[in-house]
Amino acid sequence: GQNIDQPTEMTATEGAIVQINCTYQTSGFNGLFWYQQHAGEAPTFLSYNVLDGLEEKGRFSSFLSRSKGYSYLLLKELQMKDSASYLCAVRANFNKFYFGSGTKLNVKP
Amino acid sequence: ETGVTQTPRHLVMGMTNKKSLKCEQHLGHNAMYWYKQSAKKPLELMFVYNFKEQTENNSVPSRFSPECPNSSHLFLHLHTLQPEDSALYLCASSQDPAPSSYNEQFFGPGTRLTVL
Numbered sequence: 001g002q003n004i005d006q007p008t009e010m011t012a013t014e015g016a017i018v019q020i021n022c023t024y025q026t027s028g029f030n031g032l033f034w035y036q037q038h039a040g041e042a043p044t045f046l047s048y049n050v051l052d053g054l055e056e057k058g059r060f061s062s063f064l065s066r067s068k069g070y071s072y073l074l075l076k077e078l079q080m081k082d083s084a085s086y087l088c089a090v091r092a093n094f095n096k097f098y099f100g101s102g103t104k105l106n107v108k109p
Numbered sequence: 110e111t112g113v114t115q116t117p118r119h120l121v122m123g124m125t126n127k128k129s130l131k132c133e134q135h136l137g138h139n140a141m142y143w144y145k146q147s148a149k150k151p152l153e154l155m156f157v158y159n160f161k162e163q164t165e166n167n168s169v170p171s172r173f174s175p176e177c178p179n180s181s182h183l184f185l186h187l188h189t190l191q192p193e194d195s196a197l198y199l200c201a202s203s204q205d206p207a208p209s210s211y212n213e214q215f216f217g218p219g220t221r222l223t224v225l
Contacts, residue, residue: 004151033213042113042199042216043152087152091212095140096165099152 002026004100006088011106012078020073020103022088030094034062034073035087037102043087047073075105083107112136113217115200121223122190130185130220132200139205141183142214143175146197158183190224197221 003025012018024032031050035043049055049064049071061074075082085102092098113134122128134141143155157165158177172194174186183200201214 031212035216042218043214044216045213048213089152094164095157095159095212096167097142097152097154097214099154101149101151 002090002092002098004088004090004098006086006100006103008101009104009106011108014078014080014107014109016078017074017076018078018105020075020086020088020105022071022073022100024069024071024088024090024098024100026069026090026092026098028093029066029090031091032062032064032071033089033091033097034060034071035089036084037087038084046086078107080107080109113200113202113215115198115217115220117220118218119221119223121225122187123225124190124192126187126190128187130187130198130200130222132183132185132217134181134183134200134202134215134217136202136204136215138202138215139180140203140212141177141180142201142203143183143185144199144201146199146219152199156185187222190222192224195222195224 006022034046037043047062054063059076064071085104087102088100090098116131141158145153154167155169156175161177176184197219199219200217203212203214
């Protein structure tokens, strides 16, 4: 089976940097995605990693180590609107997606 | 309409009812998905359609029946559901199901289903 773990909840201060970790155990790995989901809304795509290393997109960066089954999402210059759940998802076995339970991020003033 | 739309947004049904959820994508994508999202649980992949062909059925009970008449529309037919089936049902689409592709998923707003 597939096993994806991420912390349940985190709290950070506006303007700070936060790192959300995700570990996974999957077979047929074919890419890792991060999504943001505000309460009552649909998930929206943030980033994608298929090779080891860091991908940067503005205030958001995502890192992948396939040998360690590990990824993190880094959010810089936190804003209040970043308060949301962040979902780690692995694509495996052609086109199946497996999601973690999500990390609820609370950004405080 | 743009993106991925879902109707209805909210649905309350009894265990003996038959209802259908509808999803439509206006993005020209070739893959469509149904997910179930329950409180405190991960998103669960239910069904995958690639180029209108069902490629995945993730051990979903037969009381859930998907239908994909064309690459833009996806239905989820519901019959004799149980209260534990109450959840948010999300539809998603992606451009290209090939393993080598980027394949970012675009999600609809979901249907909040309550089974009494």
